[in-house]
Amino acid sequence: MTSWKKYERFVAELCSEDYQSTGTTVIPNAKIKGCLSKTIRQVDVLIDSRFGDDRDRRIIVDAKKYNRTLNVKDVESFHGMMIDFSSKVGILVCPNGYSTAAKKRAQDFINLKIVSLEELEDIDLESWDDCLSDNCNEKSKRGLVLWDAPMGIGSSASPVSISCIGKCDVCGDFHIWCWDCGKKFSLSDESEAKCNCKHPWFWLTATEDDEASSNDNEQSTSVYLLLVTPLDALIADRKPLS
Ligand SMILES: [Zn+2]
Ligand SMILES: [Zn+2]
Known part of the structure; x- marks a missing residue:
């Protein structure tokens, strides 16, 4: 580097x-x-x-x-x-x-x-992890994942589980690191994935219009990372496109 x-x-x-x-x-x-x-x-x-x-x-x-x-x-x-x-x-x-x-x-x-x-x-x-996405498959240009602080995910069915969310600094793909099973995986835009645990939730990426857009000129869109539980789809992270 x-x-x-x-x-x-x-x-x-x-x-x-x-x-x-x-x-x-x-x-x-x-x-x-x-x-x-x-x-x-x-x-x-x-x-x-x-x-x-x-x-x-x-x-x-x-x-x-x-x-x-x-x-x-x-x-x-x-x-x-x-x-x-x-x-x-x-x-x-x-x-x-x-x-x-x-x-x-x-x-x-x-x-x-x-x-x-x-x-x-x-x-x-x-301490910096290599990107896991196929979008970064050229070894010489492979990006690194910038991890956020760990977050707790709770549900009534299971105790609190800890995960980290990260983004690659080259392809931008979201990454998830589950502290329960230790699995790290990437999600390209418009995809879904799960770790090895039997959690009642999974991760999903979707390109969507921003709600409550403060941009007067035009509707803005972002790639959202959603945590989909049996009850709800919660926004976990966001990459704006404009
Ligand atoms: Zn990457
Ligand atoms: Zn797991």
Whole structure:
């Protein structure tokens, strides 16, 4: 892995620590359609509402892998990207600091954050799981799974069971890790899967219109990860498409 790729990945990990369990989802290397450009664009990390569209919660994070300091133009082009992603808050991460003008241009809605390359040295690469999806079958480009905090799933029929949800940072596929049987598996979009346990539920992915869309211009859609129980289909996670 190149050190910049590792840097990007480390930044995603930091975002995940900062933003998990607050009703938000952290998507590494997200690809969504810009509201102005009408083009699919990539952003290093997308932090978004987990259960439905809420643009007020959207934060985009870009890791600027520059050996120089950030300048005012870097901040300006990032601001343009924020507008295209309809994100009101942004975080620009860089290893080598920023100019005074860059700081002023960032104002309050762009957070300039320094993460030094030295911080990468303590990272344990072993704790990152390879993507399990067929969409990442080219070994040289296989992605890594970014896991969320463990979540409890309860039902009256069985005691609480613990699972983790993750997303691949290359193909974006959802991953599930069941702590009861230890099985880890991926779900491509529009599919369903179960672990080895005899739980009365299964996992399903579906592309659906967002309810309560806060995007005035057009209906937004997302890929939803649903936990389907005998009684209900609960939203477990979400990947917005725009
Ligand atoms: Zn993948
Ligand atoms: Zn299981």
